[in-house]
Amino acid sequence: AALLARGGQAGRARERQVAQRLRAKGWVVLKGTTYGVADLAALKLGEVPMLIEVKSTAGGPYERFQPADRDELSAAAFAAGACAVLAYWPPRGTLRLIAESEWPSKEKTHAGRQES
Numbered sequence: 001a002a003l004l005a006r007g008g009q010a011g012r013a014r015e016r017q018v019a020q021r022l023r024a025k026g027w028v029v030l031k032g033t034t035y036g037v038a039d040l041a042a043l044k045l046g047e048v049p050m051l052i053e054v055k056s057t058a059g060g061p062y063e064r065f066q067p068a069d070r071d072e073l074s075a076a077a078f079a080a081g082a083c084a085v086l087a088y089w090p091p092r093g094t095l096r097l098i099a100e101s102e103w104p105s106k107e108k109t110h111a112g113r114q115e116s
Contacts, residue, residue: 010056011054011056014054014056014089015040015054017095018039018040018052018054018087018089018095019040021095022040022042025044026044027042027043027047028042028043028044029042029043030043032051032052037051037073037076038051038052038053038076038077038084039052039053039087040087041082048081048082048083049081049082049083050083050084051073051080051082051083051084052085052086052087053065053069053084053085053086053087054087054089055088055089056088056089056091057090058090058091061088061096061098062103062104065086070084070103073100074100077100083099084100085097085098085100086100086103
């Protein structure tokens, strides 16, 4: 339980850091607790809104962002007229905003396995 709590705290800290970065660039950033599909929503005049999932796992951006999660975020973003974005910021790494168009498709394989 302590490991889960620590992981949750680290995840929330990363969400705050991503939000701070976006706010510094003029985005209005809202925490996603009210709608649950995304961690953050970002809005800026003249820009397409973003629904953002934040991941900070050492095992890669999609380790805990499975196809069903990606589909759910994609559908919510489409319904909202927004773009779906994965904000990946691994431990001791740098922040990468990964647009949905760059996510692996279900047809792609990784290490010879079909992604499920």
